[in-house]
Amino acid sequence: AQSVAQPEDQVNVAEGNPLTVKCTYSVSGNPYLFWYVQYPNRGLQFLLKYITGDNLVKGSYGFEAEFNKSQTSFHLKKPSALVSDSALYFCAVRDDSGGSYIPTFGRGTSLIVHP
């Protein structure tokens, strides 16, 4: 079975400050991990993914995420937040052991960047 948790419904950060959006997961095998961003009244846009290899993954718009196997986490980070980063962020996981192509999504975290 696979599951993912985003423990924060909302994250507030000042523009220019670093941001972190948290994600933890649970899988039976090895995880495929994803971050997506959703702007108001839009579909989800892919930000980055971890399949294998380096634990630090770099993605679109200056975002990065760190895979931590011991803590089963895949937190999204950005060194300096922009007001335009304000959006809804979804973490997703897929277990590579089950043969399924279906990812499980978290409930989403609303990121608000204040000017």
Next chain:
Amino acid sequence: DVKVTQSSRYLVKRTGEKVFLECVQDMDHENMFWYRQDPGLGLRLIYFSYDVKMKEKGDIPEGYSVSREKKERFSLILESASTNQTSMYLCASSPLGPQGFFGPGTRLTVL
């Protein structure tokens, strides 16, 4: 770039109507998905398809059906729309690999 399009951005229907939501992808992907998104609940999988004429139920299939007659097109059908089906509907497609590509979404209101 991969493109996933959905037939309508906004749709208003009445209770009891039959509703069709269409999704088209242009990248020859095997897998296609329909999700609904509700505040506080994230994305919930309604149905998915891994090949033409093949379909599998997701987590919340009740009240919905799907059709995939061609590889590029995946339709979601609400046989008799109800107010509790008011939601944002998102279509996605993916190749055999893990990454999904999403359409812009259809915000459906059932009155």
